[in-house]
Each structure stands twice: as C-alpha cells, then as structure tokens.
Amino acid sequence: MFETSESAPSDGSLVGLIIASILLPPLGIVLLWMRRGTAAATKIGATALIAALAAGYVFVFLQLRRGSNDSHYTELEQHRAQQQQGTTQSPSDGQPTERTHNLGFTHRNIE
Numbered sequence: 187m188f189e190t191s192e193s194a195p196s197d198g199s200l201v202g203l204i205i206a207s208i209l210l211p212p213l214g215i216v217l218l219w220m221r222r223g224t225a226a227a228t229k230i231g232a233t234a235l236i237a238a239l240a241a242g243y244v245f246v247f248l249q250l251r252r253g254s255n256d257s258h259y260t261e262l263e264q265h266r267a268q269q270q271q272g273t274t275q276s277p278s279d280g281q282p283t284e285r286t287h288n289l290g291f292t293h294r295n296i297e
Contacts, residue, residue, distance in 0.1 A: 207232075211240035 199221065207214025214236050218229055 207236045207239065211236045211243070 199217075203214060203217050203221070206217050215233055218224070218232050218236070221229075
C-alpha cells in the first residue's frame with residue numbers, strides 16, 4: 187500500500203552538492219566532506235576545484251569593484267590639473283592676495 191521507490195541517494199545529493207558548490211562554495215565543501223562513500227582522493231580533488239571556483243568569484247568581485255573607481259580617479263586628476271593652473275596664474279607682483287571662503291574666513295597668499 188505504501189510503496190516507496192528509493193532512487194540512488196547519491197543522485198539527488200550529488201545534484202544538490204553541485205548546485206551548492208556553484209552558488210555558495212563553502213557550503214559545497216561542507217556538504218562534500220559530509221558525504222559518505224566518497225573516496226578521500228575524490229574529496230580532496232573536488233575541494234581543490236571548489237576552492238578554485240571560490241577564488242575566481244573573489245577575483246571577479248575585486249575586479250568589478252576596482253574598475254568602478256577609474257572615472258573617479260580621472261575626475262580627481264582633472265581637478266588637480268585645474269588647481270595647478272590656478273596657482274600658476276596667481277599674480278606675482280609681491281603683493282599678498284586675499285580670498286574669502288564660504289564661511290567668511292579670509293585666506294592670504296604671500297608669495
């Protein structure tokens with residue numbers, strides 16, 4: 187009446203292991219080492235592959251994060267160039283120049 191058809195338990199757990207290893211490599215490594223009936227050499231080799239996959243994920247993440255700063259650095263260098271042009275165009279007649287900042291403070295340049 188209550189017949190159960192048991193498929194090979196390794197088939198379902200193998201698929202779960204592969205999915206876990208791709209989505210979350212540390213979980214894949216834990217599930218791999220919890221499996222029974224798998225040779226130690228197979229576990230070591232699979233651990234190396236999962237670790238390489240995790241290292242690839244970290245590398246891609248760092249490259250994407252680092253690449254987004256290029257526009258910021260370009261803008262920074264342009265601003266520095268504008269500042270350098272501003273200091274070279276200041277009057278050099280020996281008289282101090284005064285600038286008033288937004289807060290009302292006066293800054294004197296003595297050249």
